[in-house]
Amino acid sequence: MGLQEIIYICHDIVAPPTCFGQICPDNTSNCKEQKESSPDRSKIQVKISCLDDYESSLKDYYFEEPSRLDPYTSYRNTRYESVNEGIFHNPNTNLLYH
Numbered sequence: 001m002g003l004q005e006i007i008y009i010c011h012d013i014v015a016p017p018t019c020f021g022q023i024c025p026d027n028t029s030n031c032k033e034q035k036e037s038s039p040d041r042s043k044i045q046v047k048i049s050c051l052d053d054y055e056s057s058l059k060d061y062y063f064e065e066p067s068r069l070d071p072y073t074s075y076r077n078t079r080y081e082s083v084n085e086g087i088f089h090n091p092n093t094n095l096l097y098h
Contacts, residue, residue: 017050017083024050025058028083032057037075043067044075 017024019031028050036045048061069075 015084019050019083020048020081022048022050022061024083027052028058029053030055031081031083031085033079033081035075035077037067037069037073038064041067041069041071041074 017026017028019028020033024031030051032049032051034047034049037043038045043064044067046061046063046065049057050059052058067075
């Protein structure tokens with residue numbers, strides 16, 4: 001395999017779809033992020049969903065982050081974004097950047 005063939009193969013690589021920075025299945029068409037205070041309000045529970053054309057979840061990611069809110073404050077938020085929104089793919093290195 002020559003250098004020209006290797007370069008050609010690298011240019012044919014397509015970055016996987018991402019939702020809020022998480023890698024999703026190929027048939028992902030939309031993204032959903034839900035954030036909610038934990039029962040003791042010390043953390044924010046985050047759920048990121050990779051959605052199909054029918055808004056069904058294909059893959060979910062769960063994690064927590066520390067809450068910076070007043071301990072008496074409950075928080076809940078849902079937002080949507082397009083696949084790969086805010087993501088830059090460099091085909092020369094096959095790396096994704098925010």
